[in-house]
Amino acid sequence: MSNPSSLPLAGIVVLDFGQVFQGPYATLLMAKAGADVIKIEPPHGEPLRRRAPPGKSTTFPIAMLNSNKRAITLNLKQERGRALLFAMARRADVLLENFSPGTMDRLGVGWAELSRVNPRLVYASGSGFGLSGPDRDNLAMDLTIQAVSGLISTTGFAGDPPVKAGPAVVDFLAGIHLYAAVTTALFERERTGRGRLVEVAMQESAYATLTSHLEAYWQSGRVPPRTGNRSHARSPLGVYPTSDGYVAINVAVEEHWRHLLTAMDREDLRDDPRFKTNADRVAHIDETDALVGAWTQTLGKMEVFAITQRHRIPCAPVRDVSEVMHDPHMHQRGMLEWIEHDEIGRIVVPTSPLRFHDAARVATTPSPKLGQHNADIYSGWLGLTPEEIAELTESGVI
Amino acid sequence: MSNPSSLPLAGIVVLDFGQVFQGPYATLLMAKAGADVIKIEPPHGEPLRRRAPPGKSTTFPIAMLNSNKRAITLNLKQERGRALLFAMARRADVLLENFSPGTMDRLGVGWAELSRVNPRLVYASGSGFGLSGPDRDNLAMDLTIQAVSGLISTTGFAGDPPVKAGPAVVDFLAGIHLYAAVTTALFERERTGRGRLVEVAMQESAYATLTSHLEAYWQSGRVPPRTGNRSHARSPLGVYPTSDGYVAINVAVEEHWRHLLTAMDREDLRDDPRFKTNADRVAHIDETDALVGAWTQTLGKMEVFAITQRHRIPCAPVRDVSEVMHDPHMHQRGMLEWIEHDEIGRIVVPTSPLRFHDAARVATTPSPKLGQHNADIYSGWLGLTPEEIAELTESGVI
Numbered sequence: 001m002s003n004p005s006s007l008p009l010a011g012i013v014v015l016d017f018g019q020v021f022q023g024p025y026a027t028l029l030m031a032k033a034g035a036d037v038i039k040i041e042p043p044h045g046e047p048l049r050r051r052a053p054p055g056k057s058t059t060f061p062i063a064m065l066n067s068n069k070r071a072i073t074l075n076l077k078q079e080r081g082r083a084l085l086f087a088m089a090r091r092a093d094v095l096l097e098n099f100s101p102g103t104m105d106r107l108g109v110g111w112a113e114l115s116r117v118n119p120r121l122v123y124a125s126g127s128g129f130g131l132s133g134p135d136r137d138n139l140a141m142d143l144t145i146q147a148v149s150g151l152i153s154t155t156g157f158a159g160d161p162p163v164k165a166g167p168a169v170v171d172f173l174a175g176i177h178l179y180a181a182v183t184t185a186l187f188e189r190e191r192t193g194r195g196r197l198v199e200v201a202m203q204e205s206a207y208a209t210l211t212s213h214l215e216a217y218w219q220s221g222r223v224p225p226r227t228g229n230r231s232h233a234r235s236p237l238g239v240y241p242t243s244d245g246y247v248a249i250n251v252a253v254e255e256h257w258r259h260l261l262t263a264m265d266r267e268d269l270r271d272d273p274r275f276k277t278n279a280d281r282v283a284h285i286d287e288t289d290a291l292v293g294a295w296t297q298t299l300g301k302m303e304v305f306a307i308t309q310r311h312r313i314p315c316a317p318v319r320d321v322s323e324v325m326h327d328p329h330m331h332q333r334g335m336l337e338w339i340e341h342d343e344i345g346r347i348v349v350p351t352s353p354l355r356f357h358d359a360a361r362v363a364t365t366p367s368p369k370l371g372q373h374n375a376d377i378y379s380g381w382l383g384l385t386p387e388e389i390a391e392l393t394e395s396g397v398i
Numbered sequence: 399m400s401n402p403s404s405l406p407l408a409g410i411v412v413l414d415f416g417q418v419f420q421g422p423y424a425t426l427l428m429a430k431a432g433a434d435v436i437k438i439e440p441p442h443g444e445p446l447r448r449r450a451p452p453g454k455s456t457t458f459p460i461a462m463l464n465s466n467k468r469a470i471t472l473n474l475k476q477e478r479g480r481a482l483l484f485a486m487a488r489r490a491d492v493l494l495e496n497f498s499p500g501t502m503d504r505l506g507v508g509w510a511e512l513s514r515v516n517p518r519l520v521y522a523s524g525s526g527f528g529l530s531g532p533d534r535d536n537l538a539m540d541l542t543i544q545a546v547s548g549l550i551s552t553t554g555f556a557g558d559p560p561v562k563a564g565p566a567v568v569d570f571l572a573g574i575h576l577y578a579a580v581t582t583a584l585f586e587r588e589r590t591g592r593g594r595l596v597e598v599a600m601q602e603s604a605y606a607t608l609t610s611h612l613e614a615y616w617q618s619g620r621v622p623p624r625t626g627n628r629s630h631a632r633s634p635l636g637v638y639p640t641s642d643g644y645v646a647i648n649v650a651v652e653e654h655w656r657h658l659l660t661a662m663d664r665e666d667l668r669d670d671p672r673f674k675t676n677a678d679r680v681a682h683i684d685e686t687d688a689l690v691g692a693w694t695q696t697l698g699k700m701e702v703f704a705i706t707q708r709h710r711i712p713c714a715p716v717r718d719v720s721e722v723m724h725d726p727h728m729h730q731r732g733m734l735e736w737i738e739h740d741e742i743g744r745i746v747v748p749t750s751p752l753r754f755h756d757a758a759r760v761a762t763t764p765s766p767k768l769g770q771h772n773a774d775i776y777s778g779w780l781g782l783t784p785e786e787i788a789e790l791t792e793s794g795v796i
Contacts, residue, residue, distance in 0.1 A: 008586035008594070025606055033582055060613040064606065111755075130753070135727040138707065143627075143635065144714035147646035150722040152627075152637060154564030155553065162637060162644060162716055164627050165563035166552030167607035173567070176574050176603070181752045183581040184431055188406035190588035196406070197755040204733045204751035205574070208423055208462065209565035213719045215458040218745060223718040229541075229550075229562050237541065239550060239560060246560060248545035309536065316542035318560055320621040321611045324548040329533040335602045347616065353602035354579045355528070357509075357595040 007034025007359050012186065014038065015088055016069065017097035017104075019046040021142070021168055022126045022202070024065040025175030026182070027096055031068035032352035032362050038088070038377060039071040043396060045370045057370035058343035064367075067339075067349055071368035072377045073398045076107050080397045087382055089114045089121060093195075094182055098126035101136050111197040122185040122195040126178045130201035140202055142168040149206040154213050157228040173209070174202040235281040235288045236260070239318060240296040240304075246318035247296055247304045254278065259311040264295045334361070341366040374398055405432025405757050410584065412436065413486055414467065415495035415502075417444040419540070419566055420524045420600070422463040423573030424580070425494055429466035430750035430760050436486070436775060437469040441794060443768045455768035456741035462765075465737075465747055469766035470775045471796045474505050478795045485780050487512045487519060491593075492580055496524035499534050509595040520583040520593040524576045528599035538600055540566040547604040552611045555626040571607070572600040633679040633686045634658070637716060638694040638702075644716035645694055645702045652676065657709040662693045732759070739764040772796055 012035040016027040024039075031037040041049075048065075049057050075081040086109070089095060095114060097104060104110040104125075111123040125131060128140020138144075146152050146164050156163035181198035189195055216224040216232050224232060229239040229248075236257075239246050251257050254277070261267050269275055269291075274284040281288040296304050301317040308315035317323075325348050330336040335353065340346050349364065378384045378398065392398045410433040414425040422437075429435040439447075446463075447455050473479040484507070487493060493512060495502060502508040502523075509521040523529060526538020536542075544550050544562050554561035579596035587593055614622040614630050622630060627637040627646075634655075637644050649655050652675070659665050667673055667689075672682040679686040694702050699715040706713035715721075723746050728734040733751065738744050747762065776782045776796065790796045 006590075008582045021606075021609065029578070060616050061609050064609055064612070129727060130731055130733075133727045133731040138714070139710065139712040141648045141650060141712045143646050143648045144712050147637070147644075147714040147716045148722075148725075150717055150719050151563065151565055151567075152644075152646065152716045153718045156561055156564075157558065160555065160558065161627075161639070163554055163561065164637065164646070165549065165567060166554070166624065167549055167604075167611065168609065169549075169563060169567045169571070169607050172607045173571060173574065176571065176578055177751050180427070180574055180578040180581060181754070183578060183585055184406045184752065185754065187581055187585040187588060190585060192404075196757070199753045199755070200751055201731075201733075201753075204728060204731075204748075206565075207722070207728070207733065207748050207751070208419075209567050209570045210719060210722065211419065211459045211462055211566065213565065214462070214723055214746075217719045217723065218458050223720050226564065229559075239545070239562065241559070246545075246550075248541050248550065248562070250539045250541045252539060312537065314537040314539045314542050316536070316545040318545045318550045319548055320551045321548050321608055321615045322621050324546075324605070324608065325612055325615065327546075329527060329531045330602060330605070333528055333531040333599075333602075335528075335599070335605065348612075350602075350605050353575050353598055353605070354582065355597045355599075356579070356583065357597070359594070 007362065008356055009033040009035035012036065012094065013092045015040060015092045015095040017095070017099065019098060020048055021065065021171035022175040022178065023096055023098035025172055026126070026179040027069065028065050028067065029176070029179050029352050029354055030182070033354060033356065034362065037069040038373070039066060039069045039368065040074050041071065041370060043073045043075055043398065049370060056343045058341060058367060060344065060347065062367050063341050063344060063347055064349050066367035068362060068365045069368060070373035070376060071371060072374050073371040075397050076109060078397050080392065082107065082109050084378070084382070084398070085109050086114070086117055090118050091381070092118070092121065093186065094122045094124065096124040096126070096178065096182065101125070101127050101131050115195060115197070118195070120189060120193065120195050122182055122189065123197045124178055124182045125197070125199040126174055127199070128202045130204065131199050142171045145170045145202045145206065149203050150210050150213065151206060154210065154226060156226050158225045162226065170202050170206050174200055174205040177205040230285065233282070234278060235285045236292045238289060240293045242296050242299055242301040242304055245301040247301050248316050248318060249292065249308065250314040252314060256313050259313050260292070260308070263307050263311040263313060266291070337364055339364055339366055343369065371398070405760065406754055407431040407433035410434065410492065411490045413438060413490045413493040415493070415497065417496060418446055419463065419569035420573040420576065421494055421496040423570055424524070424577040425467065426463050426465065427574070427577050427750050427752055428580070431752060431754065432760065435467040436771070437464060437467045437766065438472050439469065439768060441471045441473055441796065447768060454741045456739060456765060458742065458745065460765050461739050461742060461745055462747050464765035466760060466763045467766060468771035468774060469769060470772050471769040473795050474507060476795050478790065480505065480507055482776070482780070482796070483507050484512070484515055488516050489779070490516070490519065491584065492520045492522065494522040494524070494576065494580065499523070499525050499529050513593060513595070516593070518587060518591065518593050520580055520587065521595045522576055522580045523595070523597040524572055525597070526600045528602065529597050540569045543568045543600045543604065547601050548608050548611065549604060552608065552624060554624050556623045560624065568600050568604050572598055572603040575603040628683065631680070632676060633683045634690045636687060638687070638691045640694050640697055640699040640702055643699040645699050646714050646716060647690065647706065648712040650712060654711050657711050658690070658706070661705050661709040661711060664689070735762055737762055737764055741767065769796070
């Protein structure tokens with residue numbers, strides 16, 4: 001029995017071909033849970049490094065999503081590069097990649113080949129549409145998957161064009177699903193001794209988020225119109241203007257509405273037929289929203305928040321990215337940290353939303369530079385000599 | 399060594415207090431991975447059952463998110479209800495809940511008490527802000543967490559108010575993080591013999607999705623304005639009108655732009671200084687978008703998609719929920735299925751985005767009715783007599 005204060009994924013070695021958001025997010029969380037993550041990039045670096053300042057290989061997204069990993073370079077288009085991958089795959093527990101489907105197979109280093117040399121390997125593939133089916137080879141980016149998965153058509157105001165969710169929600173939904181598939185397969189491997197090929201499609205990882213819209217369609221047989229910040233089913237629910245920004249208010253049960261009338265000092269409206277029940281308020285949604293908005297407008301967003309909090313009404317200020325990055329709560333909980341990155345300076349990085357109580361705290365190691373750990377891994381782990389490493393570098397193999 | 403075609407979570411028993419979206423999504427994926435999930439609800443049912451037709455306990459969201467579970471009722475406010483929970487917790491592997499922080503502790507059935515009777519139990523808590531920190535007790539719904547986490551402020555057009563992502567992206571981001579925390583702890587338990595308290599905060603599960611916006615803020619020192627469907631950094635990238643809807647086009651590298659000029663039959667513009675490089679196009683973003691939009695407008699959305707696909711340009715039709723629900727690709731891959739639910743009829747339900755190759759296929763069992771498996775669990779598993787069960791029902795304990 002190991003130390004209960006150890007880390008859940010201690011001892012697990014991950015070969016991480018993740019790039020951009022989906023793969024690197026999955027392996028960031030593995031590193032924060034104690035795994036030994038080796039980020040493997042082509043000699044020119046993964047796409048997120050492209051906009052690094054001259055002579056450097058770090059961008060802000062690289063720093064956010066690659067703490068606590070080691071980085072090596074490897075050219076899979078060369079025979080000797082593939083041989084190095086086989087050598088590592090024999091010793092590793094997990095290989096994760098989010099290339100287009102078939103990329104690793106075409107290079108001769110797919111699941112079929114690697115599982116033959118290491119049947120315990122868990123091989124994880126992240127892609128837009130998955131490894132099978134008619135749409136498998138369609139190109140996928142967060143934006144295009146937001147389009148096909150229905151996120152865009154359901155976001156925005158009825159009178160305006162549809163609009164994407166600002167953040168890259170699908171890339172990260174897919175990334176955490178990929179993490180989940182890997183840990184499930186690792187659990188199973190402890191019992192069976194065998195690894196598995198696991199896969200996650202971005203499109204599929206977004207489907208369930210549409211539950212309420214799918215319900216509205218199923219109930220009416222018609223595609224529901226966009227409702228902006230409103231709901232088809234509840235009122236008041238929305239984003240209301242204040243003197244210095246916006247607040248979101250979500251009256252989920254009747255008790256919240258009674259509390260809101262008290263908070264607004266409008267208990268005179270308690271028996272008003274326009275507002276008596278949720279159905280009444282939905283039928284008079286413009287008047288309901290006007291009533292709430294007239295009140296919120298007279299106050300600052302943090303004032304509205306403080307009053308609604310006192311009255312136990314679900315409400316939150318609409319915060320900008322500066323407020324989010326400096327959130328005292330997340331900093332106090334250790335979800336966000338200030339670090340000094342020697343290539344890009346003092347920045348805020350996340351740790352992990354997965355919190356394992358009583359586990360050791362993982363001190364943040366800033367994201368590695370391109371190929372920073374080539375000697376460490378190729379010599380220290382695989383046993384190559386410095387001369388061999390120099391020659392491989394010269395030949396463009398690593 | 400068990401059968402490799404078995405399921406990864408076979409043999410794992412989950413006590414599922416999940417409600418609405420976050421918890422039930424996590425345990426749906428556990429059930430689809432082979433776990434034995436027991437959905438435990440108060441005698442009046444979880445909130446998602448509230449809008450069920452008279453005499454029934456199934457709504458569309460209940461059916462979507464609770465396949466392959468068994469359902470029992472249990473009143474934790476009664477002493478004998480808590481005793482039943484202890485009896486089950488002794489035999490279970492996982493307990494998952496997404497109540498407000500402290501709810502289970504106040505009832506005397508929190509992690510501290512349950513882990514004493516079963517040190518192997520993995521206890522998973524999902525909440526808005528986590529189990530610690532100054533904001534712990536703030537009320538949380540998908541909408542309010544979209545507000546505090548920055549999703550709302552970064553979604554929508556610059557001239558319009560901020561707008562939420564239509565779908566409940568934060569509830570589901572948090573749900574799959576919760577699944578991930580559980581499987582990580584189950585893996586660890588195979589090695590250490592001990593369970594853990596694991597937790598996920600909705601707010602924290604959304605943070606990384608903002609990566610590009612946090613970068614833009616960090617680079618400029620100013621909160622970037624909303625960009626609608628555009629990007630700060632790339633052009634053309636956006637949602638363009640067609641004769642019958644919209645398409646999303648994402649020119650990610652220069653090769654895509656060259657291909658797009660070919661696709662639009664506008665190779666005459668190859669050397670136009672307004673469009674030559676990405677930086678040129680961002681500087682002339684209105685002209686670039688007008689050029690692309692003028693072309694897409696002349697075609698149907700599936701025509702634009704077919705042409706861009708031929709030219710390997712990332713593009714997708716903006717699809718409505720009807721198109722998503724009937725997507726041939728997801729149906730063919732087995733991600734979506736038609737089932738007959740005896741309370742609400744023929745509907746489409748998801749299986750799981752977590753795909754374990756060579757694992758047995760889990761036949762979908764429609765979501766259980768409220769308390770459907772009371773006899774099954776309380777008699778078959780805990781050994782109570784039919785008379786005891788009748789008495790517990792009568793007394794409102796179950």
